[in-house]
Amino acid sequence: MKYVLHRIAHTVVLLLAVSIFSFLLLTLAPGKPFDEMRTNPQVSSATIAAERMRYGLDRPIVERYFYWGKGLLHGDAGFSFSYGMDVRSFIWAPTRNTLLLTITATILAWLISIPIGIWCATSNGAIDRVTGLATSLLVSLPEPFLALCLLYVALRLKYTPIGGMSSLDFDAFSIGGKVLDLMRHLFLPVLILVFAILPVLVRHIRASMLDVLRAPYIEAARLGGVRRMRVIWRLAAPAAANPIFPFVGFSIGYLLSVSLIVEVIMQWPGLGPLFLESIYSRDLFVVVDVVLLSTLFMVVGNLIADLLLYWNDPRIRLS
Amino acid sequence: MRHLSLLRISVAVIASFYLVAIAAEFFAPYGFAVSDREHTNCPPTRIHVVDESGHWHLRPFVYRYVELPGELESYQEVRSQRYPLEFFIQGAKYKFANILSGRRHLFGVASPASIFIFGTDEYGRDQLSRFIYGARISLIVGTLAAAVALFIGLGVGALCGTFGGWVDVVIMRFTELFMALPWLYLLLAVRAILPLRTSASVSLLILLSVVALVGWAKPARLFRGVILSAQELDFVVAASVIGGGKWYVFRRHVLPQTGSLLLTQAALLIPQFVIAEVTLSFLGLGVGEPIPSWGSILAPLARYESLALHWWLVLPVCAVVPLFFSYHEVTSILQRDDIPPMM
Numbered sequence: 001m002k003y004v005l006h007r008i009a010h011t012v013v014l015l016l017a018v019s020i021f022s023f024l025l026l027t028l029a030p031g032k033p034f035d036e037m038r039t040n041p042q043v044s045s046a047t048i049a050a051e052r053m054r055y056g057l058d059r060p061i062v063e064r065y066f067y068w069g070k071g072l073l074h075g076d077a078g079f080s081f082s083y084g085m086d087v088r089s090f091i092w093a094p095t096r097n098t099l100l101l102t103i104t105a106t107i108l109a110w111l112i113s114i115p116i117g118i119w120c121a122t123s124n125g126a127i128d129r130v131t132g133l134a135t136s137l138l139v140s141l142p143e144p145f146l147a148l149c150l151l152y153v154a155l156r157l158k159y160t161p162i163g164g165m166s167s168l169d170f171d172a173f174s175i176g177g178k179v180l181d182l183m184r185h186l187f188l189p190v191l192i193l194v195f196a197i198l199p200v201l202v203r204h205i206r207a208s209m210l211d212v213l214r215a216p217y218i219e220a221a222r223l224g225g226v227r228r229m230r231v232i233w234r235l236a237a238p239a240a241a242n243p244i245f246p247f248v249g250f251s252i253g254y255l256l257s258v259s260l261i262v263e264v265i266m267q268w269p270g271l272g273p274l275f276l277e278s279i280y281s282r283d284l285f286v287v288v289d290v291v292l293l294s295t296l297f298m299v300v301g302n303l304i305a306d307l308l309l310y311w312n313d314p315r316i317r318l319s
Numbered sequence: 320m321r322h323l324s325l326l327r328i329s330v331a332v333i334a335s336f337y338l339v340a341i342a343a344e345f346f347a348p349y350g351f352a353v354s355d356r357e358h359t360n361c362p363p364t365r366i367h368v369v370d371e372s373g374h375w376h377l378r379p380f381v382y383r384y385v386e387l388p389g390e391l392e393s394y395q396e397v398r399s400q401r402y403p404l405e406f407f408i409q410g411a412k413y414k415f416a417n418i419l420s421g422r423r424h425l426f427g428v429a430s431p432a433s434i435f436i437f438g439t440d441e442y443g444r445d446q447l448s449r450f451i452y453g454a455r456i457s458l459i460v461g462t463l464a465a466a467v468a469l470f471i472g473l474g475v476g477a478l479c480g481t482f483g484g485w486v487d488v489v490i491m492r493f494t495e496l497f498m499a500l501p502w503l504y505l506l507l508a509v510r511a512i513l514p515l516r517t518s519a520s521v522s523l524l525i526l527l528s529v530v531a532l533v534g535w536a537k538p539a540r541l542f543r544g545v546i547l548s549a550q551e552l553d554f555v556v557a558a559s560v561i562g563g564g565k566w567y568v569f570r571r572h573v574l575p576q577t578g579s580l581l582l583t584q585a586a587l588l589i590p591q592f593v594i595a596e597v598t599l600s601f602l603g604l605g606v607g608e609p610i611p612s613w614g615s616i617l618a619p620l621a622r623y624e625s626l627a628l629h630w631w632l633v634l635p636v637c638a639v640v641p642l643f644f645s646y647h648e649v650t651s652i653l654q655r656d657d658i659p660p661m662m
Contacts, residue, residue, distance in 0.1 A: 017496045022508075029512040136651075140643035142594040144601045145636040148620050155627045162623060257503035261598060265621050275504070276602055279511045287511050294504040302499075 003316055007306040011299050018295045019072070022288040023065050029284055072292075078285030082278070087289050091274075095293060097165060098263065098270035102255045102297075104186060105193035109251065113198055117205025121213060122232055128206075135199035143258045147192045147265050160187045163267045189262045196258045197251055204247055205240070212240040238312060245309040252301030256294055326652050329645035336642045340454035344413040347448035348427045348434060352609040353411070355433060355443040358384060360392045363438045363631050371398050379404045383432040402432035437638075438631035441619060444609075450635045453611040457600075460526050460612075461593030465585060467531035468592070469538055472584075473577065476542025480550065481569060491543070497536035506533050506595060510604050522606045530595045538584050542577055549576035583653045590646040613639065 052058050059067075071078075077087040120128045141149070154160055165185050166178075173181055212218065213236055221231050263272030271290050278286035310316055339346045355361075366379045380403045382396035408427040414420045428434045437446035475494075479487040497505065509529050517525065549555060555572045563571070593613075599605045600614025601621075608615070616635055620626045626633070 013492075014495060014499050017492070018499055021496060025508060025512055136647055137640070137644065140590075140647040141636075141640060142597055142643065144594075144598055144614070144617065145639065148617060148626070148633060148636055151620075151623075152626055152630070152633050155623065253501040256501040260501075260503050260507075261601070264602060275507060279507060279604070280515070282511075282515075284511070287508060291500065291504055291508045294501050295499055298501050299499055 003310055011303050022291050026284050026288050077289045080283050080286050082281045082283045087285055094271045094274045101189055102259050105190045105255050106251055109194045109197045113201035117202045118209055120206045121209035135202055138199040143196050144261050147262050150192050154188050161185055165269055189266050189268055192262050193255050193258055208240045208243045212236045242313050245305045248305035249302035253298040322652050329648040332641050332645040340458045343451045343455050344415050346425050347451040348424050349445040349448040351449050351452040351611050358439050359443040360441055360629055361394055361439040364435045381428055381434055402428040437634045449611040449616050453613045453616050456612040457593050457596050460596040461589050464527050464530035464592045465588040468534040471535040472538030473542050475539040479543045480546030494536035494539055519606050519610050530592050545577050545580050549573045586650040590643050
């Protein structure tokens with residue numbers, strides 16, 4: 001229990017630190033509010049000072065940080081100048097779309113990579129070598145390139161719809177049709193994300209599994225006549241899982257990054273295009289909110305990884 | 320032994336990429352901004368060895384491409400005249416590093432024919448030349464950023480490892496902050512606070528510093544670990560016991576222990592940082608047009624029409640695979656601990 005509390009406290013401190021970092025990002029960015037007014041000869045400096053006071057810009061930076069943080073905790077995520085409305089009023093749809101993409105890809109990637117990794121570790125020879133080569137090739141392809149290659153193949157095959165999140169006549173579909181349409185649009189981006197992370201996961205699962213299989217207790221179990229499947233899944237896999245759990249957090253963070261690229265390429269209406277657009281137009285509140293959201297997801301992913309480790313490793317649970 | 324020869328091949332591949340990038344003026348048949356308005360979106364030039372009448376030629380040759388009358392961007396070979404492929408051909412004048420000027424290019428064909436091995440882009444610029452010049456930007460940014468990140472990482476790691484105490488705690492918490500964000504979001508966030516439209520050299524500097532700033536945290540943690548464990552080694556303890564000064568012991572005994580980590584991290588970070596540069600330029604946050612980088616020459620592909628119609632625009636993607644594959648091989652060989660020491 002102490003371990004869990006410690007991890008949660010750690011997460012909270014980290015989030016606080018990231019919020020300070022983001023606030024500094026907001027204030028350190030070149031260009032100050034009312035710079036445009038300053039160039040206007042009709043606006044007196046007294047007016048600008050009054051405006052600055054009205055928005056609290058004359059206060060010390062620490063006080064402004066607390067004011068901003070308080071607003072954030074109350075769900076006030078700032079004002080988007082290019083959209084002309086509060087950030088919170090439009091940020092949820094992109095967030096939901098990104099999470100849909102990333103979480104689907106994370107779950108699928110783990111479901112695929114665990115059997116492959118274990119299979120590679122337990123069957124030596126040709127399979128292991130072919131998978132090794134395939135993962136090396138995939139690992140050495142930069143993510144934007146991988147995305148473009150798969151996109152090119154998909155364009156040739158013309159099997160899945162390309163780009164966007166729904167068909168033009170989406171609203172006319174029944175519920176089942178809507179789900180099917182969404183899944184068809186989800187297929188290619190998820191495939192790219194899975195291909196991007198699969199080699200990393202397979203390699204680590206394989207390595208960790210090989211480590212455990214060399215342990216004396218596995219040999220003892222084998223010699224003692226325990227069935228092969230039972231040795232692999234019941235005796236070796238749980239022990240091999242412990243060094244793998246940190247990769248749960250890693251995979252979420254990594255897939256968030258890759259999904260940014262994929263979203264931009266595939267015009268998926270997620271956080272990626274929003275983030276990029278807000279950088280181009282210097283819409284700093286949106287930039288900061290997206291950064292905070294992405295951090296939140298990654299930190300939560302790490303927390304889940306810690307909890308999984310706690311649940312699986314009796315050495316931590318009982319200490 | 321197999322690993323050693325694999326290592327040699329990989330290092331040779333990496334070195335040749337750098338060589339081509341450094342001497343881009345010589346290796347690229349055309350300049351990166353030279354646009355041939357009569358050959359926009361032209362497919363790769365076919366290289367022949369057999370001519371119309373069925374004769375074989377020892378020297379490969381190309382035909383001139385002309386646009387089909389009435390059809391936009393469809394090209395046809397003019398089979399009446401052959402243009403042999405020539406090596407060390409006199410071409411457009413260039414100045415290398417502002418000192419050496421020359422006209423020789425590795426290969427090319429006599430005008431009015433032209434050779435576009437990777438085809439041309441929408442402005443009729445040779446994709447291969449842009450790829451070669453783009454290697455310069457991408458590799459320079461990636462390599463220098465890795466060097467800077469490793470330098471900072473080593474410095475910070477040494478600081479934490481030798482001083483310990485609250486300095487160590489504060490800095491290590493600080494590195495966690497850098498690792499708590501998804502790297503691309505962090506990269507873009509740091510990029511966001513810097514000016515967007517700048518001159519080429521400033522953008523290059525911005526790219527370099529952004530990538531290095533985002534990437535120093537992880538090596539710093541690793542260096543700290545190695546330095547901490549190196550200080551426990553018997554001969555290091557002995558060196559300080561017999562009266563070696565702190566700085567002397569660090570420089571003479573502790574620092575050399577980080578050598579192998581430095582090498583492995585370099586082989587790991589350089590490709591990562593090249594990818595970071597490629598990603599930033601791909602998203603339009605790199606060095607502006609017309610200067611190419613591996614990311615910006617791929618940016619038009621994000622529009623499906625151009626990807627569907629112009630398959631040759633994917634060729635640069637395939638061309639970088641050997642480089643990244645070699646870096647990957649070097650890293651995995653360096654990380655193995657069963658290599659026999661080279662004698």
